[in-house]
Amino acid sequence: MRLSFLETLYAEPGPFASVYLDTSRDVEHPGRAIALRWQRLRNNLTRQGADRALLDVMEEVVGADADVPGTHGQAVFAAHGALVMDQELPTPPARDSARYSTLPDAMPLVTQHVPEIPYLAVTVHYSGLPTAETHGWVTLDAESGAWPTSNASPGERLHLRVAVATWHHTAVRLGHRLDEWARSAHADAVVVGGDDWACNVLVRRLPHGLQARVVRVGGATATDTGRALLEPQLNSVFRGRMSAHDRELVNVFIGRRALKGAVTEGLSPTVAALQRGQVSALLLNHPPAPSLRLWVGPQSTQVALTEAELVAFGVRAPREERADEALVRILVGTGAELVLVPESELGLYEGMGDLLRYTDLGTPMTHGV
Structure with missing residues (x-):
């Protein structure tokens, strides 16, 4: 993330x-x-x-x-x-x-963003019978977001009302519009709910690539503003999942670790790599406990396990701070990503590992494997 x-x-x-x-x-x-x-x-x-x-x-x-x-x-x-x-x-x-x-x-805020799964939610309802002779309407609402933060901070919503008689034809154009929207949002999934007939017409007319990402859901599909469209269904679909982007980073880590590649694990190697700006993504099994401390200086990359180490780097008056606060600051300062991965999926030495941007002779490699 x-x-x-x-x-x-x-x-x-x-x-x-x-x-x-x-x-x-x-x-x-x-x-x-x-x-x-x-x-x-x-x-x-x-x-x-x-x-x-x-x-x-x-x-x-x-x-x-x-x-x-x-x-x-x-x-x-x-x-x-x-x-x-x-x-x-x-x-x-x-x-x-x-x-x-x-x-x-900041770590509690970060964990509220996890897993930050980008998606497109769509609800489709119709009034009247699904025949060309019916003078009813099909109503479509669509909204993009990143779960779970979008539950309380929903994005911009599209609202359309289409005559039932033209729904088959209009659904083709809407399909391409939704495809462009999903691409720009980098959506992992398109969650679709509503009336079966109207949803079926739309889904069958979506571009093939977008169809593969469709997740059909049932249940009430309230469209009230202020909360995410299809919020209960989104919670059911995404709870316990990782975003496709974070999953890819985990897979890269597993592959590199197997080949003794550009990864490292453990607190000490992680801090050393962060000091050099080598970390492209920090993987954590869980946020560090409040009792875990690191020494920091005024600059984001000034972090160490001991006060003496920072003094040796020329940092005046280092401070001992909570590790979770120090880690978030240095990740933001160096543009590195953060991935929270359950230990059941990937056990990490001392609960943390890193994907490295580069390696050099001074970089400790994997530990505990």
């Missing part, structure tokens, strides 16, 4: 206030509930040293996602009295949290 969506988060130095809170609207008096949650988090940030100006900026946007219905959450980041990032979360955080630290607490 590419982390370019986090680039603005690291455009300025810290310290950062990072907040994750439940902003669901499916409870009684949601505004009051959100205000109470925020007040607890605000008090927590105050105890950690955040100033009033910073907290006031965050308060302006907390709960501002009132137009998003149902269960969801919010991630808010601020630094130096200014809002840095505000994102809706497709699911509420396991617990509300507030952290004031040198680096932003």
